[in-house]
Amino acid sequence: MTEASPAPVQTEYVSTSVVDHMNPLFFKNHQSHSQIHASHQHPHSGNYTPPVDDASSAFLQTPVPRRLSIQIDGKPAVVPTVSSITATEASYSTPPATPPLAQGSSKTISEAIAWCAARARIPTPDGSEYFLHIYENTKDKKEHLAFVFGDAIRSKSLDKAQWNETEIDRVKRGAYSGRLRNTVSDENQQQGHEGVTLPTNYSTDEAQLANKMTTPAVPLVRIHSECFTGEIGHSARCDCGEQLDEAIRLMKAEGAGVVVYLRQEGRGIGLAEKLKAYNLQDLGYDTVMANLMLNHGADERTYEVAQAILEDLGLDQIRLLTNNPDKIEKIEKDSQIKVVERVPMMPKSWEAIERGMEAEFEVKEGAVENKVVRGKELDKYLKVKVERMRHLIPIPSSMGV
Numbered sequence: 001m002t003e004a005s006p007a008p009v010q011t012e013y014v015s016t017s018v019v020d021h022m023n024p025l026f027f028k029n030h031q032s033h034s035q036i037h038a039s040h041q042h043p044h045s046g047n048y049t050p051p052v053d054d055a056s057s058a059f060l061q062t063p064v065p066r067r068l069s070i071q072i073d074g075k076p077a078v079v080p081t082v083s084s085i086t087a088t089e090a091s092y093s094t095p096p097a098t099p100p101l102a103q104g105s106s107k108t109i110s111e112a113i114a115w116c117a118a119r120a121r122i123p124t125p126d127g128s129e130y131f132l133h134i135y136e137n138t139k140d141k142k143e144h145l146a147f148v149f150g151d152a153i154r155s156k157s158l159d160k161a162q163w164n165e166t167e168i169d170r171v172k173r174g175a176y177s178g179r180l181r182n183t184v185s186d187e188n189q190q191q192g193h194e195g196v197t198l199p200t201n202y203s204t205d206e207a208q209l210a211n212k213m214t215t216p217a218v219p220l221v222r223i224h225s226e227c228f229t230g231e232i233g234h235s236a237r238c239d240c241g242e243q244l245d246e247a248i249r250l251m252k253a254e255g256a257g258v259v260v261y262l263r264q265e266g267r268g269i270g271l272a273e274k275l276k277a278y279n280l281q282d283l284g285y286d287t288v289m290a291n292l293m294l295n296h297g298a299d300e301r302t303y304e305v306a307q308a309i310l311e312d313l314g315l316d317q318i319r320l321l322t323n324n325p326d327k328i329e330k331i332e333k334d335s336q337i338k339v340v341e342r343v344p345m346m347p348k349s350w351e352a353i354e355r356g357m358e359a360e361f362e363v364k365e366g367a368v369e370n371k372v373v374r375g376k377e378l379d380k381y382l383k384v385k386v387e388r389m390r391h392l393i394p395i396p397s398s399m400g401v
């Protein structure tokens with residue numbers, strides 16, 4: 001096929017002062033600004049991005065076309081506007097999570113705001129389940145997470161209606177209550193959701209839901225920083241994997257709780273730097289000194305995003321699972337959040353030593369079994385946390401302290 005010359009484009013421009021964060025095409029258009037220009041040059045190329053006939057295009061700093069009158073081969077091209085997009089087409093443009101300014105937050109601009117982009121049920125091997133929430137925020141581009149146990153804890157930003165979204169849009173991003181039921185037949189399996197009429201009864205019945213809505217007045221919360229080595233890599237240098245498992249176990253037992261999982265690997269220095277720190281630790285430096293020798297702080301983590309996630313989940317009173325007083329101070333600082341109780345996280349191997357139950361841990365030195373970690377390297381790591389980072393863990397008397 002020979003390429004025709006670019007078709008003439010007439011444009012109208014709109015003011016740049018209006019920002020409509022509620023528009024589901026807000027981010028989409030942000031990304032496709034260059035595409036819009038490219039498509040002006042080659043509107044016949046098949047990559048044409050339709051202009052948006054509303055204020056959503058107005059947030060861009062440079063004037064952008066509001067209406068385009070396009071001709072291809074001398075004939076007017078049919079360009080859909082937002083209002084002419086059908087429900088099915090619109091549902092492919094899944095709206096972004098409720099953007100920050102749409103939440104009516106009273107926070108100042110310097111503080112983080114977080115909003116839930118999607119949520120889904122995660123069944124676990126013991127038959128229980130939780131809802132994994134993925135968050136976006138105004139502070140960084142990382143995918144922070146919340147594991148939410150129980151039905152009573154809800155994300156405000158997730159539940160908020162978004163502009164022009166269809167019911168299937170809401171289902172896709174997890175903004176429903178109860179449990180989804182499988183209603184897809186073999187026939188419409190092949191067609192994606194286009195042939196599917198969404199049942200109105202996709203929530204479980206309300207009575208059943210109400211039973212599950214009982215939750216402790218002050219829920220258990222764990223604010224946990226990512227540790228690839230301890231959680232995925234079976235490392236026995238730290239107890240991070242064990243702590244995550246234990247937090248989840250306790251929340252399952254209570255039927256409620258939240259693990260806020262922050263992407264602050266290596267106390268905020270990142271995995272590459274943490275691996276360098278491990279090499280220094282193998283030379284004999286402790287975990288604090290190793291960080292300092294790499295020109296990092298002993299702990300570079302911040303907790304504004306965790307505060308914002310808890311705020312979105314409506315939690316201002318929490319029982320925090322931690323041994324780290326610094327974490328408590330930082331989570332309460334400049335926020336409504338109150339840690340009404342600190343729930344200690346005793347390292348399982350130290351607990352066993354204290355109780356004289358070491359025989360129960362008949363695993364080889366340094367080995368990890370059922371995520372219970374033990375060994376000299378862990379003992380050293382934990383002791384440094386107590387002695388240099390103020391962690392509130394009783395050191396077993398048999399360790400000579």
Ligand SMILES: Nc1nc2c(ncn2[C@@H]2O[C@H](COP(=O)(O)OP(=O)(O)OP(=O)(O)O)[C@@H](O)[C@H]2O)c(=O)[nH]1
Pocket residue numbers: 223224225226227228237238240243264265266267268269274277287291321322323324327345391
């Ligand atoms: N730089 C560095 N980071 C480490 C090391 N070992 C573990 N970490 C990181 O330390 C962090 C531990 O996070 P948490 O368990 O949430 O917090 P904590 O400060 O130990 O406090 P707790 O709430 O009592 O567990 C994670 O980001 C790990 O990746 C280490 O030797 N060096």
